[in-house]
Amino acid sequence: MAPTTSPKAVLIDLAGVLHTGDDALPGAVRALDRLRASGLPLRFLTNTTRTPSNILFAKLQRMGFTLAAGEIQTAALAARTLVRSRGLRPLWLVHPDIAEEMGDSAADPNVVVLGDMGAHFSYPILNHAFRLLMQGLPLMAMARNRYFMEPDALSLDMGAFVAGLEYSAGITAEITGKPAPAFFAAAQAELGVDAAEAVLIGDDLADDIGGAQAAGIPGILVRTGKFRAGDDAHPDIRPAAIYDDFSAAVDALLG
Numbered sequence: 198m199a200p201t202t203s204p205k206a207v208l209i210d211l212a213g214v215l216h217t218g219d220d221a222l223p224g225a226v227r228a229l230d231r232l233r234a235s236g237l238p239l240r241f242l243t244n245t246t247r248t249p250s251n252i253l254f255a256k257l258q259r260m261g262f263t264l265a266a267g268e269i270q271t272a273a274l275a276a277r278t279l280v281r282s283r284g285l286r287p288l289w290l291v292h293p294d295i296a297e298e299m300g301d302s303a304a305d306p307n308v309v310v311l312g313d314m315g316a317h318f319s320y321p322i323l324n325h326a327f328r329l330l331m332q333g334l335p336l337m338a339m340a341r342n343r344y345f346m347e348p349d350a351l352s353l354d355m356g357a358f359v360a361g362l363e364y365s366a367g368i369t370a371e372i373t374g375k376p377a378p379a380f381f382a383a384a385q386a387e388l389g390v391d392a393a394e395a396v397l398i399g400d401d402l403a404d405d406i407g408g409a410q411a412a413g414i415p416g417i418l419v420r421t422g423k424f425r426a427g428d429d430a431h432p433d434i435r436p437a438a439i440y441d442d443f444s445a446a447v448d449a450l451l452g
Contacts, residue, residue, distance in 0.1 A: 204396040204450065206388040207232060208381065208414065211243040211257070211269075213400035213422015214443050218348040221260040222421055224444035229262055232447050239268055240384040242397075244340035244374040244404065246273045246312040246355070247292040270384050272339040272374020273299065276310055279337065279373055287337075290326055292317060311362070311370070312339045313355040323358060330366035338370040342404055346422045375401070376408025385414060396437070398446050402428040406436050417446050 209215065215225045233239065241264060245253065250273070254266045273295055280287050286303035289296065291312035299310075309326050330336055342354035359370050374380050385395050392413035399405025400422030409416040415437035418428065429439050440446040 204237065204415075205390045205394040206238045206240070206385065206396075207450070208240050208242055208384055208395055208397040208409070209443075210375075210397070210399035210401070210405050211241055211253075212245060213346050213424075214398060214419055215241075215262060216257070216260055217346055217422065219256065219260070220348070221262065222442065224442065226261040228444040228447040229264075231451060233263060235451055238388045238390075239264070240388060241269045242375065242380070242384060243269065244272045244342055246271070246339045246374075247294055247315055249295050249298045250274060252294075270380070272380070273312055275380055275383070276312070276337060276339050276373040280308065280310060288326070288329065288334075290314065290322060291339075306334065308335050308337055310337045310339070311355065311359060314358075318358060323362065326362060327365055330362060330368055336362060336366070336368055336370040338372055340374040340404070341370070341372055342375075342401070344423060346400075351423065375404040376411065378408065378412040381409050381412035381414055385412070396450070398443060400424050402431060402434055402436075407434040410434060417449075419443055419446055 216222055250269055250271050254269060257264060277299055285308045286306050287308050287310045288306035289299045289302045289310050291299055292314050309329050338359045341356040341359045343356045344351045345354050363370055385392055395414050397405060397409040397414050397416045398419060399416060400419050402418060406416035406418050418436035418439045419442050421442050438449065440449060
């Protein structure tokens with residue numbers, strides 16, 4: 198896939214690209230200001246499912262980023278939209294901080310919806326989900342990331358728990374966030390451009406670049422966040438370009 202130097206829209210991952218924890222990455226605020234000044238429409242895509250969208254928005258603003266709440270697309274809100282559009286009765290297994298945003302669980306659920314519960318994951322909770330899956334309920338997972346970057350080191354993400362439930366119940370989860378092509382396609386469609394006219398900037402080879410590639414969107418990989426040595430030599434996932442950080446990627450896009 199050839200590098201995209203004149204896109205009509207830009208999709209941007211958050212954690213690991215613009216910030217780590219509560220701190221903006223060096224040069225990211227200024228680079229986003231430059232990108233916004235270009236007039237290109239933007240969407241911010243995140244698999245973060247521990248933080249409500251309004252709190253995430255406020256956090257990014259405190260770091261100095263200029264964006265609108267409606268520009269943020271989260272895996273959690275994508276799950277809620279799917280559940281409501283299909284008229285499903287969910288059992289929400291999510292972090293307490295986003296429970297209110299998701300809504301109440303049904304007394305008689307017909308789908309298990311899993312988010313990143315962090316330290317609230319437990320054997321009783323996972324075993325309850327397993328038993329429901331064995332009764333035939335489908336599993337909807339907000340993401341299947343392997344790990345994420347915290348200020349001190351990488352940390353285990355929810356993908357391990359998704360994989361465990363899939364293996365034990367012999368089922369395959371429906372993913373609502375990255376790398377599901379529909380997640381990228383929804384953002385691209387909102388911006389009113391064809392897939393090939395957009396570009397994504399991310400730090401996760403599989404979920405950012407691989408997911409965008411599956412949706413027909415060129416992906417730019419940055420060497421920050423969860424980027425690991427060897428990500429630039431994957432046999433199947435081919436970034437359109439690789440840059441040291443978000444600032445360098447913006448420089449290349451704007452020329």
